[in-house]
Amino acid sequence: GAVVSQHPSRVICKSGTSVKIECRSLDFQATTMFWYRQFPKQSLMLMATSNEGSKATYEQGVEKDKFLINHASLTLSTLTVTSAHPEDSSFYICSARAGSYEQYFGPGTRLTVT
C-alpha cells in the first residue's frame, strides 16, 4: 500500500512554455501533499505544502506565481511550472502524507527546459 505516482516521469519543454506535473496517491487519501525539487548531488528542498481544497503554502524564496499548485481532490495534486526557463530544470518530487507524520514519495519527474 501507500503508493504515490507522478506523471510524467520525464519532460522536455522549450523555454517560455508551461509544464504540468501530476502527483497521485493511488491507494490512500492524502489531505496533504508536498512538492520538492532536487538538484544533482543535493538534498530535497521543500517548495510548498499542498492541502486539499485550500491554497498551497510556499516556502520562503519559492515564487507562487511561477510554481502553481492545485490540490483539487484527496488523491491528486498538480504542480505547474509557468514560463519555464533553463534554471528551472530539476528533479521534482512529490510526497503524500497518510497519517500524522508518514510521507510517501513519488518516483520524481525530471524536467529539462531547453
Place this chain on the structure above:
Amino acid sequence: GENVGLHLPTLSVQEGDNSIINCAYSNSASDYFIWYKQESGKGPQFIIDIRSNMDKRQGQRVTVLLNKTVKHLSLQIAATQPGDSAVYFCAEGGSGNQGGKLIFGQGTELSVKP
C-alpha cells in the same frame, strides 16, 4: 536555510561490512525522524523511522540510533550489499515543524565495493 548546496559526503564500504551513516538534525523540538534511501533517478524510499521517545529501533538489517542530547541520528546497515548503494537522507519532522513538514539532511552517498 535547512538545505545547503554542499557536495554530498560519501562513504565507501566493502561488501559484507557494516555501514554507519550519521546525521545531525537541527530542531530540538522535532519528535519524528526518518531515514530514506534514494537511488539514482528515483524518489526517496522509506527505510526506518524513530520517535523521540526512543533511542534505538531495529528493522531488517538496519538499526537507527537517536541521541537527543547532541541531536544526532545514525543509520547502521548490517552486512552491506551492492544493492545498498544509494544516497541516504535523514529527515526530521513533528510538532516542532509546521504542518508536518519534513526537513531533510544533506545526504550521504553510500558506495559498496564488491
